[in-house]
Amino acid sequence: MSFKRISLILTLVFVFSFIESAFAKPIEIHWWHAMRGSRGEVVQKIVDDFNKSQSDYKVIATYKGEYDEVLNAAIAAVRAGKQPHIIQVFEVGTQTMMMSGMVYPVYKLMDDYGYKIDWSRYLQPVLSYYVNEDNKLMSMPFNSSTPVMYYNVDMFKKAGIGRLSKEKPITWDELGEITEKIAKLGVKGGLVTAWQSWTQIENYSAIHDLPFATKANGYEGLDVQLTINNDKVVNHIARLKKWMDDGNRFFYGGQKYQGPKSEFIAQNAGVYIDSISAIAKLQSSVKDFEWDIAPLPVESWMAEPQNSIIGGASLWVFKGKKKNEYKGVAAFMKYLANTDVQILWHKETGYFPITLDAYEKLKSEGYYEKYPYQEVGIKQLTRRNPTKSSRGIRLGYFVQIRNIINEELELVWNGKKTAKEALDSAVERSNIKLSEFAKTYK
Amino acid sequence: MLRKRSYFKSKGLAYLLVLPQIIITATFFYWPAIRGIVSSFMRSDPFGLKSTFIWFDNYINLFKDPLYLKSIVITLIFSGSVALLSISCGLFLASMANRALRFTALTRTLLIWPYAVAPAISGILWLFLLHPSYGVVAIWLNRVFGLNWNPLLSSRDAMLMVVLASSWKNISYNFVFFLAGLQAIPKSLIEAAAMDGASPFRRFWSITFPLLSPTMFFVTVMTIIFSFFESFGVIHAVTQGGPGGSTNILVYKVYQDGFIGLNLGSSSAQSVVLMLLIVFITILQFKFVERKVQYTG
Numbered sequence: 001m002s003f004k005r006i007s008l009i010l011t012l013v014f015v016f017s018f019i020e021s022a023f024a025k026p027i028e029i030h031w032w033h034a035m036r037g038s039r040g041e042v043v044q045k046i047v048d049d050f051n052k053s054q055s056d057y058k059v060i061a062t063y064k065g066e067y068d069e070v071l072n073a074a075i076a077a078v079r080a081g082k083q084p085h086i087i088q089v090f091e092v093g094t095q096t097m098m099m100s101g102m103v104y105p106v107y108k109l110m111d112d113y114g115y116k117i118d119w120s121r122y123l124q125p126v127l128s129y130y131v132n133e134d135n136k137l138m139s140m141p142f143n144s145s146t147p148v149m150y151y152n153v154d155m156f157k158k159a160g161i162g163r164l165s166k167e168k169p170i171t172w173d174e175l176g177e178i179t180e181k182i183a184k185l186g187v188k189g190g191l192v193t194a195w196q197s198w199t200q201i202e203n204y205s206a207i208h209d210l211p212f213a214t215k216a217n218g219y220e221g222l223d224v225q226l227t228i229n230n231d232k233v234v235n236h237i238a239r240l241k242k243w244m245d246d247g248n249r250f251f252y253g254g255q256k257y258q259g260p261k262s263e264f265i266a267q268n269a270g271v272y273i274d275s276i277s278a279i280a281k282l283q284s285s286v287k288d289f290e291w292d293i294a295p296l297p298v299e300s301w302m303a304e305p306q307n308s309i310i311g312g313a314s315l316w317v318f319k320g321k322k323k324n325e326y327k328g329v330a331a332f333m334k335y336l337a338n339t340d341v342q343i344l345w346h347k348e349t350g351y352f353p354i355t356l357d358a359y360e361k362l363k364s365e366g367y368y369e370k371y372p373y374q375e376v377g378i379k380q381l382t383r384r385n386p387t388k389s390s391r392g393i394r395l396g397y398f399v400q401i402r403n404i405i406n407e408e409l410e411l412v413w414n415g416k417k418t419a420k421e422a423l424d425s426a427v428e429r430s431n432i433k434l435s436e437f438a439k440t441y442k
Numbered sequence: 443m444l445r446k447r448s449y450f451k452s453k454g455l456a457y458l459l460v461l462p463q464i465i466i467t468a469t470f471f472y473w474p475a476i477r478g479i480v481s482s483f484m485r486s487d488p489f490g491l492k493s494t495f496i497w498f499d500n501y502i503n504l505f506k507d508p509l510y511l512k513s514i515v516i517t518l519i520f521s522g523s524v525a526l527l528s529i530s531c532g533l534f535l536a537s538m539a540n541r542a543l544r545f546t547a548l549t550r551t552l553l554i555w556p557y558a559v560a561p562a563i564s565g566i567l568w569l570f571l572l573h574p575s576y577g578v579v580a581i582w583l584n585r586v587f588g589l590n591w592n593p594l595l596s597s598r599d600a601m602l603m604v605v606l607a608s609s610w611k612n613i614s615y616n617f618v619f620f621l622a623g624l625q626a627i628p629k630s631l632i633e634a635a636a637m638d639g640a641s642p643f644r645r646f647w648s649i650t651f652p653l654l655s656p657t658m659f660f661v662t663v664m665t666i667i668f669s670f671f672e673s674f675g676v677i678h679a680v681t682q683g684g685p686g687g688s689t690n691i692l693v694y695k696v697y698q699d700g701f702i703g704l705n706l707g708s709s710s711a712q713s714v715v716l717m718l719l720i721v722f723i724t725i726l727q728f729k730f731v732e733r734k735v736q737y738t739g
Contacts (some may be wrong), residue, residue, distance in 0.1 A: 100487065100491070259575075400698075407684065410684055411686040433705070440494075
């Protein structure tokens with residue numbers, strides 16, 4: 001190679017490296033999430049807007065599969081030392097993440113990078129799910145929902161039932177009469193419910209201020225035991241079973257959330273209990289009947305029902321990244337809580353806005369007068385300050401415990417066990433898992 | 443005297459040539475298997491930061507759990523039914539296809555097709571047929587026969603559904619091997635028997651079937667192994683182990699506890715048990731069934 005050629009190459013290298021440093025690449029921040037379809041599009045829009053709003057950081061959002069797949073991918077990545085900055089973890093994974101020792105708590109991140117945040121301006125029942133024992137926020141709530149009751153207005157009219165209140169819940173006895181009337185119309189069943197453990201046991205317990213587990217539902221220690229075999233929950237499950245046997249007033253639509261939802265859409269059920277985030281799907285697929293939303297029913301003895309508890313997911317920050325990257329993570333977290341971003345998220349998906357500012361702005365804009373059903377979940381969630389039994393559930397191996405509850409409930413529905421037997425055995429089986437989990441972290 | 447002439451002058455080159463294969467097998471089979479065995483003796487958190495050696499606790503807990511024992515029984519029933527159904531249907535279709543003269547290529551392609559469908563997809567297809575609310579066949583069964591088919595609630599219906607869905611895929615696989623086996627049987631034998639006046643059934647039973655026994659044996663072993671492992675996709679798509687755990691076969695339980703529940707110790711112990719079980723069944727087959735097999739040629 002001639003001298004000329006070498007010097008040319010060197011010059012070029014020099015020039016390019018100069019350009020490179022003059023137009024420094026933004027710092028990349030990786031976010032793994034589980035939002036698919038239309039929700040995924042909203043996520044992408046939010047990320048794009050953030051990237052356009054500044055030039056220091058570039059958030060790269062990656063869909064890594066369903067919730068459990070995201071968590072698995074993250075665990076594998078942590079083991080390989082290549083974890084992303086942010087991961088979205090479903091609410092049942094909260095304890096696993098908190099105990100993992102791999103988490104950079106959100107409250108600390110925001111403090112360290114100079115974001116003074118008034119956490120009291122956030123929806124408390126949402127935050128309370130993700131705080132540690134000192135009431136400090138460990139992860140940033142992202143998509144939060146709560147179960148509500150959907151009903152088929154046309155079917156109600158046919159059965160001679162008026163619209164339900166959006167604030168004052170009906171009682172389970174009243175729902176019993178309603179399902180009886182609907183079953184008489186000749187539809188397949190009166191009531192169908194999705195996520196039976198979440199809606200019929202976890203939220204039922206919270207609303208009626210019954211503990212789901214000892215130690216304040218697991219917030220106050222790892223040596224926890226389930227308490228769902230109490231009389232009240234047993235009676236509730238037994239009543240559903242009675243409705244099932246007695247004139248198809250309740251029927252089981254399957255484990256997966258698509259099952260019950262499609263039953264409601266196909267008008268096989270007049271009443272349907274599911275997450276508030278089902279709104280988006282119902283808005284797009286229901287064409288031939290009118291539906292509305294009411295809060296979950298409560299027992300007649302519960303004069304002042306508690307708040308319901310949330311589901312969904314929150315964003316966790318992993319340890320082991322560079323300082324300048326965390327600066328970007330903090331900036332992005334702050335951006336996510338912006339009023340406009342939260343309003344967009346709420347309108348497009350049905351999930352809650354997490355700040356009071358966003359909620360109040362929507363109210364003042366008259367959004368809820370136009371779409372009153374969007375507000376039912378928020379009102380139910382914030383109707384009272386959370387108690388120890390209604391602030392959330394913090395259990396290890398919670399996914400397995402939900403599986404156990406699911407299995408045992410199915411044995412009630414198909415008549416192999418009574419409600420009492422099934423819940424006793426759910427408690428017994430779950431307690432073994434819980435004690436194993438506690439031993440892991442001893 | 444003929445001297446064995448080795449192409450390789452040194453042993454080194456030979457080892458070098460098999461090395462890639464050994465490395466691949468070691469990395470993707472032996473290493474994970476050893477890791478699995480090790481972690482079955484540990485109690486560890488999902489992120490692998492804290493692990494304690496706990497001897498056989500994971501195994502003891504497993505066998506104390508009545509549901510695990512139930513899951514073993516369910517697995518045996520499931521794989522037995524899948525094997526029976528898919529082998530008999532595969533054999534039947536293969537002997538029919540072997541005789542078909544017209545549209546041979548088309549018939550065979552159509553029969554092989556299901557094997558190319560991914561298990562999860564085949565599960566969904568069967569769900570569209572047999573789901574109590576939107577399954578075409580299920581609704582028809584209810585309307586015409588008044589049959590209350592409900593795999594969401596009835597353990598028996600659910601089991602039947604996953605057996606059908608898994609067998610459907612395996613039938614094609616078995617069909618291919620049976621067809622190849624049938625075509626390898628010399629026509630002259632069958633023709634001679636026909637001239638002696640043996641009925642078609644007799645010809646099949648006394649000539650075809652024994653000559654087919656090596657294929658039969660191979661197919662049985664493969665089907666059992668398939669139904670233990672490959673049926674995962676079908677179960678995941680169709681019943682997710684339900685209702686009440688009645689279709690929760692071993693391999694699905696490993697996945698549920700390990701990948702979804704993040705209980706790695708127990709899940710590893712379960713995979714070791716699963717591995718031992720399949721080794722045991724395979725040894726049994728080779729010891730007792732293979733004696734009846736007649737290898738020719």
